[in-house]
Amino acid sequence: MDISTRQVNIRKPKAGRGTIIAFTNEEQEIERRDPTTVYTFSNSPRALYSNRKLIAGQEVPMPYANLMFERRVVRGSNFAQPQIPHLGDGESAAARAAAARRRAAARKKARIQTVRAAELRLGSPPAIKGRKHEPVQTDQYLEEIFITPPVNEMCTQTELFLERPVSPFYVPAKTGVDAETQIYPGDLFDFDMEVQPILEVLVGKTLEQALIEVLEEEELEALKTQQRRFLEIRAAEACEAQRLIEKEKRLQREKEKRLKEYEDGIKIQKQMEERIAASVLMQGYLADLLPSILEGLESEGVLLDNIKQDIDNTFMPWLMKEVTTELEDIVSSRDILSDIVREILENKAEIYNAIYNMLADDEPIDEYPGALAYTSDELSKLIHDKNTVSFLPQKVTLKEDRPKKEE
Amino acid sequence: MYCYPKNSYLQSYYANVNPRLLNRCVIRARKLRSDDIYDVSPEMQRLCSAQPAIPMEHDTDITRRTLAYGRNGLRILRRDLQDPDIEVVLKSLSTLNDLLRNPEKAYEAIKLKIPERLLTVIPRTGEFIRERCSLTYQILSNYMGGKQAMVDNPKILQLFVELLKDNKIEVRLKIANCLERIASFWMTADNLVDAGFIRHILDRLMVDEPEVSMIHLETLTHLMYGNGKLIAIENGAFDMLVLLLDCSDTEVRLRALRCLMLITSTDIGKQMANNSDLILKVGRILCADEINLQLNAAAVLIFCTMLVKAKVMAAQTKLIPSRLIRLCKNHLNPNLQLLCFKALTNISEHPDVRIIMRTKHLKRIQDIVVTSDLLRIHKNRLLGVILWDPSDLKCTFGNQD
Numbered sequence: 134m135d136i137s138t139r140q141v142n143i144r145k146p147k148a149g150r151g152t153i154i155a156f157t158n159e160e161q162e163i164e165r166r167d168p169t170t171v172y173t174f175s176n177s178p179r180a181l182y183s184n185r186k187l188i189a190g191q192e193v194p195m196p197y198a199n200l201m202f203e204r205r206v207v208r209g210s211n212f213a214q215p216q217i218p219h220l221g222d223g224e225s226a227a228a229r230a231a232a233a234r235r236r237a238a239a240r241k242k243a244r245i246q247t248v249r250a251a252e253l254r255l256g257s258p259p260a261i262k263g264r265k266h267e268p269v270q271t272d273q274y275l276e277e278i279f280i281t282p283p284v285n286e287m288c289t290q291t292e293l294f295l296e297r298p299v300s301p302f303y304v305p306a307k308t309g310v311d312a313e314t315q316i317y318p319g320d321l322f323d324f325d326m327e328v329q330p331i332l333e334v335l336v337g338k339t340l341e342q343a344l345i346e347v348l349e350e351e352e353l354e355a356l357k358t359q360q361r362r363f364l365e366i367r368a369a370e371a372c373e374a375q376r377l378i379e380k381e382k383r384l385q386r387e388k389e390k391r392l393k394e395y396e397d398g399i400k401i402q403k404q405m406e407e408r409i410a411a412s413v414l415m416q417g418y419l420a421d422l423l424p425s426i427l428e429g430l431e432s433e434g435v436l437l438d439n440i441k442q443d444i445d446n447t448f449m450p451w452l453m454k455e456v457t458t459e460l461e462d463i464v465s466s467r468d469i470l471s472d473i474v475r476e477i478l479e480n481k482a483e484i485y486n487a488i489y490n491m492l493a494d495d496e497p498i499d500e501y502p503g504a505l506a507y508t509s510d511e512l513s514k515l516i517h518d519k520n521t522v523s524f525l526p527q528k529v530t531l532k533e534d535r536p537k538k539e540e
Numbered sequence: 541m542y543c544y545p546k547n548s549y550l551q552s553y554y555a556n557v558n559p560r561l562l563n564r565c566v567i568r569a570r571k572l573r574s575d576d577i578y579d580v581s582p583e584m585q586r587l588c589s590a591q592p593a594i595p596m597e598h599d600t601d602i603t604r605r606t607l608a609y610g611r612n613g614l615r616i617l618r619r620d621l622q623d624p625d626i627e628v629v630l631k632s633l634s635t636l637n638d639l640l641r642n643p644e645k646a647y648e649a650i651k652l653k654i655p656e657r658l659l660t661v662i663p664r665t666g667e668f669i670r671e672r673c674s675l676t677y678q679i680l681s682n683y684m685g686g687k688q689a690m691v692d693n694p695k696i697l698q699l700f701v702e703l704l705k706d707n708k709i710e711v712r713l714k715i716a717n718c719l720e721r722i723a724s725f726w727m728t729a730d731n732l733v734d735a736g737f738i739r740h741i742l743d744r745l746m747v748d749e750p751e752v753s754m755i756h757l758e759t760l761t762h763l764m765y766g767n768g769k770l771i772a773i774e775n776g777a778f779d780m781l782v783l784l785l786d787c788s789d790t791e792v793r794l795r796a797l798r799c800l801m802l803i804t805s806t807d808i809g810k811q812m813a814n815n816s817d818l819i820l821k822v823g824r825i826l827c828a829d830e831i832n833l834q835l836n837a838a839a840v841l842i843f844c845t846m847l848v849k850a851k852v853m854a855a856q857t858k859l860i861p862s863r864l865i866r867l868c869k870n871h872l873n874p875n876l877q878l879l880c881f882k883a884l885t886n887i888s889e890h891p892d893v894r895i896i897m898r899t900k901h902l903k904r905i906q907d908i909v910v911t912s913d914l915l916r917i918h919k920n921r922l923l924g925v926i927l928w929d930p931s932d933l934k935c936t937f938g939n940q941d
Contacts, residue, residue: 362875365835365839365875365878365879366875366878366914368801368805368839368842368843368879369842369878369879369881369882369918371805372842372843372846372882372886373882373885373918373921375805375843375846376846376882376885376886376889379846379847380889383848
C-alpha cells in the first residue's frame with residue numbers, strides 16, 4: 134500500500150474551457166518557510182476529480198465493475214442445460230423492450246456507482262519533483278525481498294517424430310484503416326418491432342375492407358333474396374288472380390253454352406209447335422190445294438213419278454173417260470130437265486101474264502111503300518160514300534127497274 | 541402473470557416441449573370444444589398486439605394516402621388513354637379501374653365522360669385493352685349515373701353488342717355483368733329493350749359458356765317485366781329456354797326456369813306451354829334434390845297448369861300431384877309450400893284430379909303444417925277447390941242473373 138507523505142493543495146484555475154489544470158505550490162511554500170519547522174497540512178478528504186471525463190489527455194483505466202452486470206459474461210452453471218428463454222405469447226415485444234430498457238438503465242446506474250466509488254477512494258498523490266514513491270512494507274511480519282530470487286533450471290525433451298501441425302489458413306494482410314463505433318441497446322432500427330404497427334394497420338385495414346365488401350355483398354344478396362321472395366308471393370297472387378279469371382271464363386263459357394242450348398231448345402220447340410199448327414192447317418187446306426198444286430206440278434213436269442205416270446197413262450184416261458161419260462150423262466139429263474122446266478115455266482108465264490093483264494086494267498099502278506127510286510149511278514154513289522152509306526134505305530128501286538106506267 | 545389461454549406456466553415449466561403441443565394437450569384433456577386457431581401449424585399470426593401503438597415520425601395513415609396528382613389525377617389518366625404507347629394505356633386503364641371503386645371518383649369519371657372516351661380506346665389492338673375497358677364499364681355500371689350515361693349513348697350500346705360476341709371469354713363475361721347491372725334498373729332496362737338487346741342476348745344464349753349464359757339469363761329476367769316478355773316470345777325465347785332445361789349446369793337451369801315463369805305468365809306463353817312438353821320436363825325437375833330448382837319448377841307449374849288441357853296433362857303424369865303434396869309438407873320452406881299449394885289448386889280444378897285428390901290425398905293435405913296466415917289462406921283455397929261439389933250449383937240458365 135502506498136502512503137503519500139505529502140498532502141498537496143490543489144486549486145482550480147479559471148482559465149481554460151472545460152479543462153482543469155492542477156498546480157502544486159508546495160515548493161514555494163517550503164522555500165518561504167523556515168526549513169527547520171515541520172510542514173503540516175490538514176484538510177478534509179475529498180474526491181480529487183469529480184468527473185473523469187473532464188480529464189483531458191489522460192488514459193483513465195476502467196475502474197472496478199460488478200461482473201454480474203457485464204453483458205458478455207454468461208451467468209449460471211457451465212454444466213446445466215441452458216434454459217430456453219421463454220418467449221411466450223404473454224410477453225409482448227413491448228414488454229421485452231421495456232425489460233431491456235430497465236436492464237440498460239440498471240447497468241448504467243451500476244457503472245456510475247462503481248466509478249463514483251472508485252473516485253471516492255482516496256489514492257496516493259503523485260510524488261513531488263525529485264522524489265519518488267517507494268514501496269514500503271507495512272505488514273506486521275516482514276518478508277525478505279529477493280533481488281535475485283533463487284532459480285532452479287529444469288529441462289525437458291520433446292518426443293521425437295511429432296506430426297507436423299496443420300498449416301494455418303492463409304489470411305491476407307489487413308489493409309485499410311480500422312474504424313469503430315459503439316452501439317448501445319436501442320440505437321439500432323429493430324425491424325420486427327418497428328414494422329408491427331404498420332403491418333397491423335395494413336392487415337387490419339385490408340381485413341376491414343374485405344369484411345365491409347363481404348357484408349355489402351351479403352346485404353345485396355339478402356336484398357335480392359327478399360326481392361325474389363316478394364316476387365314469388367306476387368307470382369302466387371297473380372296465379373290466383375289468373376286462376377279466378379280462367380274459372381270465370383270457363384263458367385261464362387259454360388253459361389253461354391247452356392243458354393245457347395236453352396235458346397236452341399226454345400226455338401226448336403216453337404218451330405215444332407208452328408209445324409204442328411201448320412200441319413193442322415195444311416190438313417184443312419191441303420185437300421183443296423193439293424190437286425191444283427199437283428196439277429200445276431204435273432203440268433210443269435216436276436212430279437215425275439212412276440206411279441203417277443202409270444196413273445196418268447192408264448188410270449187417268451180411264452178415269453177421264455168415265456168421268457166424261459158420267460158428266461155427259463149428267464149434262465144431258467140436266468139439259469133435258471132444264472128444257473122441261475123452261476117449257477113449264479114458259480107455259481106458266483103465259484098463263485100468269487094473261488091473268489095479270491086482265492087484272493091490270495082494273496087497279497092503278499102502286500109503288501112500293503118506303504121504296505126510293507135511284508139510278509144505278511146514284512145507287513153506287515150512295516153505297517161508296519161514307520157519309521151516306523149508313524143511311525141507305527132499306528129498300529131501293531132502280532129507276533130502270535121501276536115498272537113503267539103504262540100509257 | 542401467465543397467459544390463461546396459452547398455458548404459459550406449463551410452457552415455461554416444460555421449456556423443451558413444443559408450446560402448441562402443450563396447448564393442444566391441455567385442450568384435449570379439459571375437453572374444450574373449440575381449438576385455438578393459434579395452435580395450428582403454421583401458427584396464425586395475431587392481428588392485435590398488447591403493445592401500445594408506436595408513434596410514427598410523421599402522422600401517416602397509409603389507408604388515407606392522397607391520390608397522386610390530386611384532383612387532376614383522373615384528367616391525367618383520361619389524357620393517357622390516348623397515349624401512343626400501348627403499355628401506358630394499359631396502366632392507365634388499370635389505375636382507372638382501381639380508382640373507380642371509389643364512388644366519388646366514379647361519378648367524377650362519369651362527369652369527365654370517360655365512358656365515351658373509352659369508345660376511342662377499344663378499337664385499338666389488344667384483347668387486354670378490351671378486357672380492361674370492359675371492366676371499366678362493368679365498374680361504372682354499378683352506379684346510377686354510369687348506367688344512365690351508357691344507355692344514353694347509342695354508340696356505347698352498339699359497342700356492347702359487338703363485345704357480346706367477342707372471342708375472349710373474359711370480355712364477354714364482363715360485358716354480361718355490365719348489362720346485368722344496367723338491366724337491374726327498370727329505367728335503363730327500357731333503353732336496353734328498345735335497343736333490341738333481348739334478341740342479341742337470346743342469340744348468345746345457346747353458344748356462350750354456362751358462366752356467361754347464367755348472367756345473360758339473369759339479364760333476361762330483368763328485361764322481361766313488361767313488353768319484353770312478348771318480344772322474347774317473338775324471338776323464340778320459349779324454345780331456347782326449354783332446351784336450356786336440359787343443361788347440366790344447375791344455375792343455368794335455375795335461371796331458365798325463372799325466365800320461363802315470366803313467359804308462361806302471359807296468355808301466349810301458356811298456350812305455348814300447352815303445346816309443348818314443358819310440364820313433363822318441369823315435373824322431372826321437381827324431383828331434383830336442389831331446393832331452388834324445386835322452387836322455380838313449382839313457380840313455372842303454377843302458370844303452366846292454368847289451362848284445362850295442361851291440367852289434364854299434369855294429372856296424367858301422376859308423379860306431379862304426389863310430388864307437389866310431398867313438397868308441401870316442407871314447412872321449413874314457406875315459399876315452396878306456397879307455390880306448391882297454388883300448383884295443386886290449379887291441377888285440382890280438373891274434375892278427375894279433384895276426385896283423386898279427395899279420395900286419396902285429402903287427409904295428407906289437411907295435415908300439412910303451415911306457419912303463416914298467407915299459407916293458411918292458400919291451403920284453405922286448395923281445400924275449397926278439392927271439396928267443391930258441382931252438384932250444389934243451381935242451373936238457372938241465366939234467368940236469375
